Amino acid sequence: MDGAKPLVELEGATVRFGAFAALRGVDFRMYPGEVHSLMGENGAGKSTLIKAITGVLPLDEGALTLAGEHVSFDNPRAAQAAGISTVYQEVDLLGNVSVAENIWLGREPRRHGLIDNKAMRRQAAEVLDSLSLDIDPASILGSHSLAVQQLVAIARAISTDVRVLVLDEPTSSLDTDEVAELFRVIRDLKQRGVAILFVSHFLDQVYEICDRVTVLRDGALVGEYRTTDLLRIDLVQKMLGRDIADFAARERVLEPDLPPDPFLSARGVTNAPGISEADVDVAAGEVLGIAGLLGSGRTELSRALTGMDRPQAGVIRIENRDVRIDSPRRALQLGVVYSSENRRTEGLLPELSILENIVLAVQAQRGAMRRIPPTRQRELAISWIEALGIRPADPDRLVKTLSGGNQQKVMLARLLALSPRVLVLDEPTRGIDVGAKVEVQNLVGELADNGLAVMFISAELEEVLRVGDRVAVLREGRIAETVAADTLNADSLLALVAQPDLPEA
Template structure:
């Protein structure tokens, strides 16, 4: 989902005092420092994008600014005056309004009631609904929005509901409007309408903080950007002066942490695939609002890496391959035969296993033991009426505890008491126990220590050498380049390129494709 504009960037604000200035912001949670000495300056008449990968600290920064989180150190100044907000209501009273990705309005009420909620026009104790609707119409007109104030909110699209939320935010004469991922569910025309409203507010002198993972949109609408990485400030930049490739490099880190070197992983070239049948073929597979139709072949003994920024469509693509989401376009073939992957269980029946990136919510069951977690998928595949014999289950569990080095090696230990790395190993053991021919791994090394990452990388390489097909997703591009035979590049929910990996392919090559740069490696297939 992208949109472009020929509108010129707004000139820097003449007012020398920023609307908001955050300095030295540090916030710690038990065992982790979420933000460390971070700064953010928001100026009147500018659209400012807050950029960073998942876990960079964007949401924490917004919550610190709006009083949801209290800062451990640092200061927040609004129009030059230092302030401490004890909650969102105080921030709103100071002229700071937030519109979140999930619109927090009352769908059963009218547009006017939603805009004026808490600010209705009254005559004594009685609400004057005619005057209230007229006032709401004025707020809509100020944003050049032609929406019937008397209509029920639920009768409108999500895009219109978000515009209503913005109109509501402006009823308090907000001087700073925070838009947190407002375009994630909008199509191109709806995005263009939202951007027109944002520019209208900018030109009226409102400061706008825009959070989005769509690079095209950031470059289309923002004047300035601040980049965070791992809870730290990378820098503030004029959008027009920062090339996309540099932006992506700053977001992911130009010198990613070097993990323990893997043994040489021979990479299958395009030539050796000639004449072979892919284990899985996706042909024009897509889902509206999720990922654009794409083609993808995965061969036996091959690791196909999916590279892209957060929100690029990596997970959405994987979920279609795994039957976790149903496509509305295209088809899937397994070993050359058309199949319908209606559910993950259906996919498992075709020897396709999917390990979700949401380890805690869609993966491990914390209240179950290691043994119970490992045999969970095996039991589901058999059906709950045909219990796995205890001896067989124990043999499988012992095999994978030993093979993956799960610590402590205790089958009856509760999974919630294991480290993140060992929880991830238990999850991998669960799917390996089903003996899949295609294993789809979504962020299998996220949030685990370096040693556990190296072990999982070795495991993936070893599985491919034994003939298993693997789809591998990781936000760490060095990891994708190191492990993959081929790399599919995602941008803005679309597969934009494929690289036949070799020793000549580097992380900057992949970054250039993610960023939409004109510089491509020679062996790219668009």
């Protein structure tokens, strides 16, 4: 890249929302044939910068240059026509139509005024083949895994003569093999000269696939670095603006080998095809980490214990009393609350304010005839905003305008306002930055220290070890073993998680 000219460049980019500047005089550049990462805490300005490049937001100040020419895009379609495409974390394609139809949606080949399905499938096959993807163009997109759907979204992007490809958290729901396949495609596009902006919170992946990284903090540029020249701990400290030592690990308050009597226990919980005869115990005042490979039944277990899905078999006990948790409402009555891994579709209401989202569950619990007075709603929301450090501290701010980390805090505030006894968290830090992730982890520890029983599910083994007092290893829908967290490291936990179950003699 030395001596080469940038393919896309922002100079002095500033974007304001009223008096608030989401970007402040940021310079950014990408070269042909490179993979570039954009890093920073939630709220640092990453999404705003991407939207400025892809035509979603106009610049209030500064200039955007593409291949040496000044450009200004009124909308994403104009940016796409110029060769800039985006593949989002949530694939925005149509699951009920074919792969070929998704690739050529809105640009279908026609013959005599009608869509030429044969030509469309043939051309889709050529695009897929150019990426060495063995996907049937005639198959229904929704029948494929999320990983395949993301690859189809990339195929759609390159079918438009893409020059700049933005990948927004593309690996958040993929397993190791699927990530490897995605990286193979990225490297292929890199060889073709495509400039790829790779946005991810997984540092290991950033260092594996990216050539350079640009760091933002509070809407301003911190710096641009080659990944080969920047230690990971230095990258984190540049993102946070403070020393990583400020984030001390939680001190465990339980005797790891002698947990108290379980507050919630389950025996033989079965809910095909996800879990089969799972046994689990979680005590008041402990964080029980749940570790398992993708498909091991992590989410299925959490949903069965919280009434989201009704178990087909098994017994659940709370405080040594058999209970029936056959709905989320019944779970709430028993003090058991659940935070879904997908906060966008099963959690927050993005078009409502912070206040409305926080008081929603409490109001539902009281019933429509017992309205919470507006003054009390505001007091409740402000108390949780302050307690959890939600930023900005404006109860009337729409949730959709918040960073991912602050959205997760709003979700936790809603649940905690119900005064629960058991908190089941499924991937509570997915898609949020390092600083916000540690804040959520520390908050979980504080909640356990105050007597809550917490189940903490994460695909990141280091995170499970950092947060958990004990770790329950889930394999093929069963809790294979439960181990004190301080007796494990990431490698030994990985060995337990990946160990095949032996058939019973």
